[in-house]
Amino acid sequence: MMSDTKIKTMEEFAAVSGLSRPTVSKYFFDANSVRPKTRARIEDALERYDYRPNIYAMNQNRRLTRTLGIVVPFLADPFFAEIARNIERLCIDAGFRPIVFSSHGEPELEADNLKSLLAMKPSGALLAPLGRLSDRSALSNFSAEVPSILFDSNMDGIGEGFVGLDNSQSIGAIVRYLCDSGQPPSFFEGRMAPNPNVQSKLAAYTQTMKQLGHEPHIVYADGEGWDFESIGYNAGIRALQARDFPTNTILCGNDRLAVGFLAAAYEEGLRVGRGDGCALRVAGHDDHPFSRFTCPPLTTVSQDFNAIAAKSVELLTELIDHDSQRQTERTTTLFDGTLVIRASA
Amino acid sequence: MMSDTKIKTMEEFAAVSGLSRPTVSKYFFDANSVRPKTRARIEDALERYDYRPNIYAMNQNRRLTRTLGIVVPFLADPFFAEIARNIERLCIDAGFRPIVFSSHGEPELEADNLKSLLAMKPSGALLAPLGRLSDRSALSNFSAEVPSILFDSNMDGIGEGFVGLDNSQSIGAIVRYLCDSGQPPSFFEGRMAPNPNVQSKLAAYTQTMKQLGHEPHIVYADGEGWDFESIGYNAGIRALQARDFPTNTILCGNDRLAVGFLAAAYEEGLRVGRGDGCALRVAGHDDHPFSRFTCPPLTTVSQDFNAIAAKSVELLTELIDHDSQRQTERTTTLFDGTLVIRASA
C-alpha cells in the first residue's frame, strides 16, 4: 500500500498525516510522548509513505541523541564479539541506537575511536578499555563528557561504574578444583598481556595456592599483541621442552592462551586430560565460545556474558535517565564465575 | 600547547586561524584542496585548539559524506571479524570513515541495518549478504541508491561487483589433494547452510570427484543458524556412529564445521591425521584464524583475506570516484584459494 510520492522532509510528512511538524518531531523522539490516537495516525502514514527523518538534521540540535557508543579492545576476539552482540541487542531493546567500535588492540585507535564517538554526542557509552596500554587521558576526557560504564576491564576513576568478573573468586574456584582433583597447577600467563585483569588473576592464583599449602609457580609467555593462541603455542612448546612445569597441571590465564597451549601439547605428543593415559591437565579461564570444541574440551571458568551485558546496560540507562545525579559514587559490580568441568582437567 | 578557549563552531575556528569559514570548510572536506600554506595554517590552529567540525551539521548538506558502510552477516564469526578489520583499515587509509554493521545471522536485522545505513547517506557500501535468507528487495533497494560491492557471498544482479573466492578452484584443489594422498573424501555440509557458497562448493566437489573417477558422497548436517561448531559436532557424532562415511576421509564445507567434527571424532575416540595410527582424515575450507590451533592442526584451503579486502575497497573507491559511469557492467573477481596442508589430512 506504499504510495509513490516521495516524502523527503518532516514538514511534508506532517502534512500527509494531518499533523503539525513539532508533534511529529516529538513522536520521533519518543513515540509514547504523543496521544495514542495521534501515534496511530503517524504510524499509519508511516506505512503508506516510508519516510525517515534525516538523522543528521535530527541529531544536530537534540540534547539526547539516544545513540550509545560501545568500544571494545578487539572485536576479532570471539569473547568481545559475543559480548558486543549481547550489549547491542539490549541497547536496541532499551530504545537506543548502539554503535560498536573496535580498537583492534591499538591504543591510538582506541583514542581515535573515543574522539569519533565524542563527536557523535552519544547519550552514553559502554567501554572495555585496552587496559595497560590505554591512553588514560583520552579515556578520562571522554568519560568526563559522556556518561560511561566500563566493563570487562577496569580502570580506576574512569567512568561511573564497572561491571565484570570477580577474578579473585573465579581463579580461586578453579585453582581449588585443580588442587582437589590432582596435582596443583602452575599458572601460565602472557608476560606483556595488555589486559588489566591479569594482575588480579595472578594475585588470586598466588593467594589461593598459599591458602592450600602449595607453592605458586608462574610461567610467563613472551609475546606482544592480541594473538594469544600464537603466544600460547610458541611459549607452550618452549616451556614444555624446557620442562618448566613442576607438576602435570597447567592453568592458563585465558582460554585463547589455553587453545594455543593445547596445540603445543599435541605437537609434543603429550596427551591432555584427566584419564590414566594422560600426561597433562590443562585448564583455561573465560569460557570462550569455542572452548567446548577443543580436543579435549577445555575445563574453564565461565563468565555470564548475558549477566554482564545486562547489568552494564541497566546501569548506563539508569545513569542516563537521571543524569542530574552524575556525582554519585562509582559502583563496581562483580559477577561470580562458574566452574565448567570438561575433559581437559 | 593547547589553548584553553573552547572553539565550538567553524566560524570561530576560521577566525583564530585567520581564514574564512568557506576555506576551512573546504579543507575539512579535502585537505589537499587548499594551498599548502593555507593548509599549514589550519593544521597549526588545529594543534592549538582541538576543534572538530560538528559531524551532523557537516553531513546534512554534503553531497559526499565519505562514510562507507560495511555489512557482514555475523561478526562473531572470526572469519568476518578478520575481513571486516582489514576492510576497515583500508577504508580509513583511503580517506573514508567506515562503519561496520553485523546482521547477527538475522535477515530482519540485515534489512534494518541497510535502512539505517541508507539513512546515513553513505558514499558507498561493502556488503556480505546473508545469502539464501536475505531479503532480496531490501538489498536491491539499497544497492540502487548506494554504490555497492558485494564480497564473500554473491547475489545475482545486486551491486556493481562481487569479490570472493573461486570455490570451484579451491574445492577442486583440496579434493584432488585428498584423493591423491589417500582415500577419496566424503563431503560434510550443513543442510540448511545460509551461505550461498554452499551450492557452488557442492557442485565443485561432485564434479571433481567424477573427474577423478570416484563416486561423490555427501553427508548433510542438520541444524539451523550460525552455530556451525555445534552443528558439526552433533551431526558428526551421529554420522560417525551410523557409519555414514564410506571412506576414512571427510572434507567439511568450512573450518568451523570441521572444528565441531574434530570434537566429535575426539569424543568417539577416533584419532585424526595422516599417520598410521589414525582412523580418520579431516579437512576444512576457508582457513579460519583458529584452524592452525586445532588438534591436530586443520588441513584446509586458505582465502587471502587481504587480497579480497583490498580488491573490494579498490573497486568501491573507483566506483565512487567516477560514479558517472554507474551503468558499467557488473564485475566479478574471484581469487584462487591456496591449499594449506597441516596434520589433519
Added chain:
DNA sequence: CCTGAAATTTTACGCGCGTAAAATTTTAAT
C-alpha cells in the same frame, strides 16, 4: 453541558555547516 488539564498547533528562531556566485587577492609565469 461545563471545566480544567493535557495535548497539540502556531509561530518564531536558531543550530552548524554546505555551497554557489561574484569580488578580491595571491601565485606563478611571461
Added chain:
DNA sequence: ATTAAAATTTTACGCGCGTAAAATTTCAGG
C-alpha cells in the same frame, strides 16, 4: 612589471530539524 590562472574571501542563502513560548484544541470527568 604585467598578466592570466588559481586560490581565497565575501556575501547570501538554504538544509532539515529541535525547541521554546503562547495560543488553541482535545480530552476526561463531573
